[in-house]
Amino acid sequence: MTGGAAAEELLVVGGGVSGIACARAIADAGCPVVVRDRGHRLGGRMAVKTIDDRPVDVGASYFTVSVPAFQNVVDRWLDVELVRPWTDTFHVGDPGGLLGTRTGPMRYATPLGLRSLIEDLSLGLPLRNPDDVREVEPGPTVDSTAYAGVALAMPGPQALDLLGDSLEAERAASGGMWEPCIALIATYDKRVWPDLDGVFVNDSVVLTFVADDGRRRGDDAPVLVAHAHPVLSAAHLDNPDAAIAPMLGELEGVLGISVAPSSVIAKRWSLAKPVNPHVEHYFLGKSGVGLCGDGWHGPSRIESAYLSGRALGRAMARRGPAAA
Ligand SMILES: Cc1cc2nc3c(=O)[nH]c(=O)nc-3n(C[C@H](O)[C@H](O)[C@H](O)COP(=O)(O)OP(=O)(O)OC[C@H]3O[C@@H](n4cnc5c(N)ncnc54)[C@H](O)[C@@H]3O)c2cc1C
Numbered sequence: 001m002t003g004g005a006a007a008e009e010l011l012v013v014g015g016g017v018s019g020i021a022c023a024r025a026i027a028d029a030g031c032p033v034v035v036r037d038r039g040h041r042l043g044g045r046m047a048v049k050t051i052d053d054r055p056v057d058v059g060a061s062y063f064t065v066s067v068p069a070f071q072n073v074v075d076r077w078l079d080v081e082l083v084r085p086w087t088d089t090f091h092v093g094d095p096g097g098l099l100g101t102r103t104g105p106m107r108y109a110t111p112l113g114l115r116s117l118i119e120d121l122s123l124g125l126p127l128r129n130p131d132d133v134r135e136v137e138p139g140p141t142v143d144s145t146a147y148a149g150v151a152l153a154m155p156g157p158q159a160l161d162l163l164g165d166s167l168e169a170e171r172a173a174s175g176g177m178w179e180p181c182i183a184l185i186a187t188y189d190k191r192v193w194p195d196l197d198g199v200f201v202n203d204s205v206v207l208t209f210v211a212d213d214g215r216r217r218g219d220d221a222p223v224l225v226a227h228a229h230p231v232l233s234a235a236h237l238d239n240p241d242a243a244i245a246p247m248l249g250e251l252e253g254v255l256g257i258s259v260a261p262s263s264v265i266a267k268r269w270s271l272a273k274p275v276n277p278h279v280e281h282y283f284l285g286k287s288g289v290g291l292c293g294d295g296w297h298g299p300s301r302i303e304s305a306y307l308s309g310r311a312l313g314r315a316m317a318r319r320g321p322a323a324a
Contacts, residue, residue, distance in 0.1 A: 181269045
């Protein structure tokens with residue numbers, strides 16, 4: 001085990017929105033912190049793929065705001081044009097076609113992709129990635145290095161994989177079912193569907209939501225991102241490409257698209273969404289190991305994950321080094 005100076009430092013494992021919000025809260029409280037993430041890029045499920053030289057959100061689609069604490073952050077992003085108000089109105093459809101529209105909260109989107117927000121939030125934080133954390137043991141120690149405290153900012157099943165058997169309370173708090181999602185990114189030569197921003201698809205076991213990525217991004221590029229129903233996603237997790245044909249078939253039914261896309265990609269999210277997120281904002285045990293993310297502070301969404309991470313970070317900073 002490595003001790004000494006490192007034992008004064010707090011570690012956040014996970015560079016998604018909850019982890020970066022957690023680390024930011026710790027740093028703002030004046031405590032030393034480092035973030036480790038296994039990805040080459042930060043962002044987690046706020047992932048972006050570059051297709052034909054433009055960013056496409058292939059994980060989370062947009063975000064909403066319901067509390068002032070998150071609105072303040074979003075207002076700053078709006079000021080620097082990292083965020084744009086996208087729409088408050090989506091269409092509703094079923095496998096037979098479009099049925100109407102439904103108005104709800106403002107959905108915010110990003111010209112550069114949602115990951116750009118994580119890159120902004122993480123500015124100035126000490127980051128180590130790609131860095132695949134393997135085990136968390138009492139101490140707390142992570143891969144044999146001692147830390148003053150450790151936040152696991154990730155879906156519960158991923159945290160469970162890291163937690164040693166003796167961290168029983170942490171393991172119990174990491175439990176719960178998660179749904180998968182396959183995202184289909186389809187590009188076209190031109191826009192061949194009705195004028196809309198997005199569609200909630202009802203009465204389907206194939207699709208749940210379709211976003212018009214050009215409208216979301218604001219450049220009107222002919223790109224759609226469709227999310228598969230958890231049942232279809234679970235059936236094709238081992239081979240996501242097998243979900244492409246049924247998803248394109250349903251796009252034809254919902255949006256009347258009769259031409260083939262010019263390119264198509266299927267992206268798998270094994271742990272897309274918790275089935276029953278905890279109502280508590282986070283978990284922090286006597287061991288100094290904390291849990292946060294969208295499995296906490298339900299319902300699962302970007303805003304909840306941000307608030308969960310921030311709350312855990314503040315609690316860890318207040319607690320300081322774990323009791324020996
Ligand atoms: C398809 C899809 C659509 C969605 N749509 C929306 C939406 O429209 N609106 C909305 O608000 N939310 C949406 N969400 C949910 C939203 O993406 C999440 O709530 C949010 O991004 C969760 O952030 P997080 O930090 O908790 O977890 P994550 O983003 O999953 O971050 C966890 C991080 O931990 C890292 N990690 C895991 N294990 C290790 C390890 N062993 N070592 C090191 N690092 C590790 C991962 O690399 C990852 O970066 C969607 C999610 C998906 C998948």
